[in-house]
Structures are given as structure tokens and as C-alpha cells.
Amino acid sequence: MYKIKKTFHLAYGHRLLNYKGKCENLHGHNGVVEVTLKAASLNHERMVMDFTELGGKVKLWLDENLDHKIILAKADPLAPLLKEQGQLCYLTDENPTAELLAELLFSRFTGELKLPVHKIAFWETPTSMASYKK
Ligand SMILES: [Zn+2]
Numbered sequence: 001m002y003k004i005k006k007t008f009h010l011a012y013g014h015r016l017l018n019y020k021g022k023c024e025n026l027h028g029h030n031g032v033v034e035v036t037l038k039a040a041s042l043n044h045e046r047m048v049m050d051f052t053e054l055g056g057k058v059k060l061w062l063d064e065n066l067d068h069k070i071i072l073a074k075a076d077p078l079a080p081l082l083k084e085q086g087q088l089c090y091l092t093d094e095n096p097t098a099e100l101l102a103e104l105l106f107s108r109f110t111g112e113l114k115l116p117v118h119k120i121a122f123w124e125t126p127t128s129m130a131s132y133k134k
Contacts, residue, residue: 003118004048005036008058010067014096017073026070026078029124033062033105038118048116057113065108071096098122098130106132 013028035058039048069088072079073095082089094100102122109115119133 002039002042002048003036004051004054005034006051006054006058008033008035008055008062010062012066012069012071012090014071015076015078016095016097017076019095031101032123033058034119034121034123035105035109035115035117036119036121037116039116054115057115058109061108061113065090066101071101098124098128099132102130102132106134 010031010033011028012031013026014023015026016023035054037048037054042048069090070078070082071090071092072082074091074093076091079089079091092100092104099122102120105122106117106120109120110117117133119131121129121131123129
């Protein structure tokens with residue numbers, strides 16, 4: 001099995017509902033996303049996928065959906081207020097934890113982007129990471 005990994009940086013804001021701790025307050029992170037792809041065999045260029053192609057697809061998705069956005073649970077009462085003020089929000093079904101975001105990116109990148117994702121690692125801070133793979 002071949003694997004390749006590419007790293008992406010994004011800035012986002014979020015908060016967690018029904019949670020006691022620092023993350024109950026609206027705050028920001030400089031997150032890092034590691035996308036690992038897998039392939040049992042290489043393509044005609046002897047690659048799993050061209051890093052430039054992978055970078056373009058993932059960066060575009062992150063730019064359009066999460067980068068410099070506020071990520072909130074759909075149930076968060078702040079969501080309609082921020083949208084009303086023209087703030088760009090990305091709404092999640094549950095609290096936007098690093099674990100949930102890793103799973104969400106795995107799902108979007110395999111589904112919408114049709115990438116052969118092996119694993120997504122989502123670094124919320126330089127020392128705190130959650131990962132998801134099937
Ligand atoms: Zn946080």
C-alpha cells in the first residue's frame with residue numbers, strides 16, 4: 001500500500017455548546033489539516049496522486065468552507081445572529097470539536113472531492129490533534 005500526505009493550514013473560530021471549559025467561549029485557532037491518501041498501486045505517473053492536484057483540490061475546499069470562517073453547531077443560537085451580520089459560518093450537526101472536524105473532512109474529501117483518503121489528522125493547536133480513518 002502506498003501513502004502520501006499533504007499538510008494544510010487554516011484559521012477558524014468556534015465554540016462548544018453544553019461544555020464547561022475554555023472552548024465554551026467563542027475563540028479562534030490556527031488549525032493544521034493533514035490529508036493522507038492511499039493507493040494499492042500507482043498511476044501512470046508513478047504517483048498516488050500529484051501533490052499539486054491534491055493541494056489545489058483540498059485548499060479550494062478549505063478556503064470556500066472553513067478558512068477564516070466561524071464553525072458552529074447548527075443548534076448554536078449565535079449562528080443566526082452572525083449570519084445576519086454577514087459573517088461567514090460553517091454549521092456542523094454536532095459540536096465542532098477536532099474529532100468531529102477530522103471525521104467531517106474525511107467524509108467530504110472522500111465524497112465531494114472523490115479522494116482516496118486513508119486518514120485525516122486535524123491539529124487544533126500545535127500540541128492537540130484528533131484523527132479519523134475508516
Ligand atoms: Zn477551540
